[in-house]
Amino acid sequence: MGDVVVHMSMSVDGYVAGPDVSEEHPLGVGGERLHEWMFVDPMDPTDARVAAEAFSTERVGAVLMGRTTLTVGLRWWGDDGTYRVPCFVVTHRPAETLVKGPTSFAFVTDGLDSALAQARAAAGDRDVNVMGAATASQLLRAGQVDRVHLNLVPVLLGDGARLFDGVPQGVDLERTGTVTSSRADHLTYRVG
Amino acid sequence: MGDVVVHMSMSVDGYVAGPDVSEEHPLGVGGERLHEWMFVDPMDPTDARVAAEAFSTERVGAVLMGRTTLTVGLRWWGDDGTYRVPCFVVTHRPAETLVKGPTSFAFVTDGLDSALAQARAAAGDRDVNVMGAATASQLLRAGQVDRVHLNLVPVLLGDGARLFDGVPQGVDLERTGTVTSSRADHLTYRVG
Numbered sequence: 001m002g003d004v005v006v007h008m009s010m011s012v013d014g015y016v017a018g019p020d021v022s023e024e025h026p027l028g029v030g031g032e033r034l035h036e037w038m039f040v041d042p043m044d045p046t047d048a049r050v051a052a053e054a055f056s057t058e059r060v061g062a063v064l065m066g067r068t069t070l071t072v073g074l075r076w077w078g079d080d081g082t083y084r085v086p087c088f089v090v091t092h093r094p095a096e097t098l099v100k101g102p103t104s105f106a107f108v109t110d111g112l113d114s115a116l117a118q119a120r121a122a123a124g125d126r127d128v129n130v131m132g133a134a135t136a137s138q139l140l141r142a143g144q145v146d147r148v149h150l151n152l153v154p155v156l157l158g159d160g161a162r163l164f165d166g167v168p169q170g171v172d173l174e175r176t177g178t179v180t181s182s183r184a185d186h187l188t189y190r191v192g
Numbered sequence: 193m194g195d196v197v198v199h200m201s202m203s204v205d206g207y208v209a210g211p212d213v214s215e216e217h218p219l220g221v222g223g224e225r226l227h228e229w230m231f232v233d234p235m236d237p238t239d240a241r242v243a244a245e246a247f248s249t250e251r252v253g254a255v256l257m258g259r260t261t262l263t264v265g266l267r268w269w270g271d272d273g274t275y276r277v278p279c280f281v282v283t284h285r286p287a288e289t290l291v292k293g294p295t296s297f298a299f300v301t302d303g304l305d306s307a308l309a310q311a312r313a314a315a316g317d318r319d320v321n322v323m324g325a326a327t328a329s330q331l332l333r334a335g336q337v338d339r340v341h342l343n344l345v346p347v348l349l350g351d352g353a354r355l356f357d358g359v360p361q362g363v364d365l366e367r368t369g370t371v372t373s374s375r376a377d378h379l380t381y382r383v384g
Contacts, residue, residue, distance in 0.1 A: 012340075012342070012356070012361060012379075012381065013206060013354075013355075014205060014356070015207035018361075030361060030362045033362070034383070035365075046361060075224040100203070129378050133294075148204075150204070152379070153366050154364065154365035154366065154367045154381055155362065155363065155365060156356055156359045156360075156361075156363040156365065157361060157362065157364070158359050158360055158361035158362065158363070159357075159359075159361055161342060162205075162206075163205075164204070164205035164348055164350075166349055166350075167205060167347075167350050167368045168348075169222060169349060169350035169351055170222045170347065170348070170349065170350065171208075171347065171348040171350070172346065172347050173346035173348065174202060174226075174346065175346045176375075178370070178372040180329035180372075181263050185367075185377065185379060187204075187344070187377060188205070191348055
């Protein structure tokens with residue numbers, strides 16, 4: 001079985017999104033700064049390698065996200081839906097599976113645990129990538145995340161959504177590698 | 193003139209101290225974990241170099257701290273007071289300057305700005321090191337910190353004092369170097 005992986009860009013003050021997330025500002029107001037390392041042209045070769053691995057369908061077999069992440073992200077993900085694997089969307093509103101080329105978005109209405117189980121089954125031996133601050137935080141609090149990859153970006157956002165709010169006290173992480181580029185520090189951890 | 197420098201060990205969830213700071217637990221309950229990299233024997237040679245530079249009297253000409261930091265820290269700092277430079281303690285209670293060998297602790301009762309000015313004057317061309325989460329946060333909020341050195345430790349504390357609470361939104365930092373050891377990621381920034 002693969003791992004459940006949270007892979008997020010984070011500000012030095014711990015925010016993975018700015019305030020007021022919307023379709024126009026999918027990472028919150030000012031949060032675009034968090035993804036600059038991934039969208040600047042030309043990318044730093046190290047960043048390019050990190051981003052490619054984060055989204056590699058060799059490593060990632062399914063994606064798990066909340067409804068808000070889909071709502072604010074979909075228009076940015078293009079005609080192929082970006083992820084090219086089955087995606088599971090936790091929601092209260094049932095809907096038909098949405099297909100964007102090689103990417104499918106299935107709506108799961110019976111809770112996060114069920115969505116995670118479905119994502120794990122779809123991923124097989126590959127990893128499940130968790131998207132969205134709220135869903136990632138919820139899984140971290142529940143101790144269901146195996147690995148955390150942080151792309152630490154040199155900015156103080158000052159407001160927004162924190163990844164680690166409400167995690168249990170005194171959780172030791174195992175560092176599994178630090179890679180530094182000209183724009184970010186890429187820190188990887190295994191959760192104890 | 194030197195820089196005003198905040199040099200602190202921080203958990204991955206952004207805490208520079210755990211909850212319930214006291215003489216027994218100067219870094220809060222569970223916060224001892226933050227300083228392990230500095231006190232383990234043998235130290236990683238990279239950590240030894242980082243720690244030596246953090247406290248070098250060639251670089252640091254004065255130290256600024258709040259009264260709580262002195263109260264909870266003094267018994268741990270030994271007969272020489274550890275810092276070997278003039279230290280300025282912001283407090284409401286006047287007291288005679290305390291001398292511990294080459295280290296002096298002067299009590300400043302007319303506010304943080306005055307204490308910072310006195311520390312700068314004492315430091316001359318060298319840096320002022322800021323100690324204590326509350327004092328460091330206050331100076332960061334006021335835009336009076338030139339450099340931040342974080343020793344990022346692989347633990348989630350879950351509770352305690354955060355360094356960057358209340359900083360203005362969208363402050364860009366300039367990365368000035370990342371050094372990785374077997375126990376911590378040492379991240380250095382210049383504040384814009």
